[in-house]
Amino acid sequence: MYQSIQYIKFLLTSTNQHGVHSPFVYDLITKCFYDKVSYPAYKSLKTYRNSLLKNSDTIQITDYGAGSKRFKSSKRRVGHIAKTSGTTLHRAQLLFRLAHYLKPKRSLELGTSLGIGTQAIALGNLEGQVSSIEGSPEIAAIAAQQLQDFGIQNQQLKIGRFEEQLPQLNQQQWDLIFIDGHHQKKPTLQYFETLLPSVHNNTIMIFDDIYWSKGMTQAWENIKQHPKVSVTIDSFFWGLVLFRKEQVKENFKIRM
Numbered sequence: 001m002y003q004s005i006q007y008i009k010f011l012l013t014s015t016n017q018h019g020v021h022s023p024f025v026y027d028l029i030t031k032c033f034y035d036k037v038s039y040p041a042y043k044s045l046k047t048y049r050n051s052l053l054k055n056s057d058t059i060q061i062t063d064y065g066a067g068s069k070r071f072k073s074s075k076r077r078v079g080h081i082a083k084t085s086g087t088t089l090h091r092a093q094l095l096f097r098l099a100h101y102l103k104p105k106r107s108l109e110l111g112t113s114l115g116i117g118t119q120a121i122a123l124g125n126l127e128g129q130v131s132s133i134e135g136s137p138e139i140a141a142i143a144a145q146q147l148q149d150f151g152i153q154n155q156q157l158k159i160g161r162f163e164e165q166l167p168q169l170n171q172q173q174w175d176l177i178f179i180d181g182h183h184q185k186k187p188t189l190q191y192f193e194t195l196l197p198s199v200h201n202n203t204i205m206i207f208d209d210i211y212w213s214k215g216m217t218q219a220w221e222n223i224k225q226h227p228k229v230s231v232t233i234d235s236f237f238w239g240l241v242l243f244r245k246e247q248v249k250e251n252f253k254i255r256m
Contacts, residue, residue, distance in 0.1 A: 006211045010236045014253035022247060025231060032101040033094070033235075033256050041123045045092045045116075048150055052082035052114050055142075062136040078114070078142055087116040087180070091237065094256065095178070099124020102204065104175030109133070110162050110191060111181025111208075115143035115152075121178065122147075122155045128175075130155040133165045135181065162187075166194050173200050180208035185215035192223055199228075199243050210239040224251055 017029040055078035062074075087095070099107065099121045105128050107121050112134035122130045132155060134140040140159045147155060158165050162182065177199070179191055188207065199205065210220040220239050224232045231242040234253045 002214060003211050006217065007236060010211075010234070010253060011255075014234070014236070014255045016255055020252065020254075022231065022250065024244065024247065025233070025242075025250075025252065028101070028233075029254060032097050033254065035097050035101075039093075039096065039100070041096055042093055044123065044150065045096060045120055046089060048119050048146065049082060049086065049089055049092065049116055052086065052116070052142075052146065053079050055079050055082070057142075059138045059142070061138050081139070082114055082116070086114050087120070092116050092120040095120035096124040098204070098206075099128070099176065102176060104128050104204075106172055106174050107131070107176040107178070108169065108174045108195075109178045109180065110166075111135075111179070112143050112157060113139060113180070115147050115157075117178060117180060118143065118147060118155055118157070119150060119152050121176065122152045126154060128154060131158065131169060132156070133158045133160065133162055135159075135161055162191060163194075166191070169198075172198055174198050174203055175200075177203065177205040178208070179206065183209050183212040183216055185213075185219040188216065188219040189222060192219075192226075196228060201244055203243055205241040205243075207239040207241070209237065210234065211236060 017026055020026045020029060057078050058075055059078060060075050095117055103125050107128060107130045109118055109130060109132040112118055112132040118130055118132045134143060137159050140157060144157050177195060207220065209216060211217055223229060223241060228243055229241055230244050230247040230249055232251045233240040235256045
């Protein structure tokens with residue numbers, strides 16, 4: 001019910017590229033978000049996801065996040081995880097386009113899940129390197145095998161709690177950060193603060209499911225107000241954060 005109400009509010013207050021005066025944001029929307037090119041990589045993205053949807057294996061998972069709204073048991077079919085918790089094909093394509101448009105050399109993903117998003121970012125820029133962290137060893141094993149089977153070599157998968165793995169990585173500067181795990185207010189804000197020293201002027205940080213719960217929406221509102229944040233784009237399912245010092249501070253709601 002909360003998400004439904006928030007979505008109605010979003011539809012009433014969001015827009016498209018019209019009224020966006022920032023050249024950078026306007027180009028990002030028109031040349032990336034609304035890019036209608038049917039890229040050859042889309043076929044691989046679809047095949048990767050479909051192979052997971054058809055996987056009937058049952059695994060026992062370790063969940064450090066907010067849990068699932070659909071699953072009550074820690075035993076889950078891989079196909080069901082791909083269908084209900086994995087990145088949708090639409091979002092995988094958008095992740096691909098972001099990586100293709102921005103050409104990030106170093107990308108970080110918190111929450112590998114089955115590797116659908118990992119594959120999308122990696123294919124978007126084959127010259128870049130994707131570091132992805134997954135808390136559940138059981139799910140990570142599936143993702144690792146999938147990524148290997150599909151020949152995705154420009155990625156490294158790390159297993160463990162985010163708070164344990166991040167200190168080993170945050171000395172790097174990240175060009176693209178995709179946070180898709182632990183959908184709770186306090187941890188989300190902690191990851192944001194932990195990663196701030198490793199962002200630069202052109203970094204884009206993406207938060208998944210900002211309307212997952214009231215707590216996640218509160219975290220999003222706090223992030224929007226942070227003094228280092230210059231521009232945010234609310235697409236309802238994602239919240240994008242930019243740190244460009246030359247930009248006037250603005251918050252957009254854009255339909256995708």
